[in-house]
Amino acid sequence: MTHRAKFPRMETTLAYAETHFPQLMRRVKDGEEILLRDGVLAVAKIIPVPVLPATTRPKVGETTSAPVKWAPASFAALDEAGMNELGLL
Secondary structure, eight states: OOGGGGSOEEEEEHHHHHHSHHHHHHHHHTTOEEEEEETTEEEEEEOOOOOOOOOOOOOTTOOOSOOOOOOGGGGSOOOHHHHHHTTOO
C-alpha cells in the first residue's frame, strides 16, 4: 500500500471523475475508496475489490462430469404415431 491508505475515502464530483478516471482508478487500486457526488448528492462509491483466489479451469478435452447413461429406448425408431405426436408428419 502507498501513502493513500492513510486517507480511506476521497470525495469528488462526477465531472472530475470523467476527466481524471485513470488517476482515480490508481488510487482505488492502492486501497482508497472514492465517493462520487452530483452536486451535494452522493451517487456512487468506487471501492477496491479484495483479491480473489486464483481458480483453475479444466484443460481442453478434460472430462469434468460423469458420463450420461442413455436408456436403449432413447434410440428406438419412431413409429408413425410417435412422429405425428411430435409434429414431424
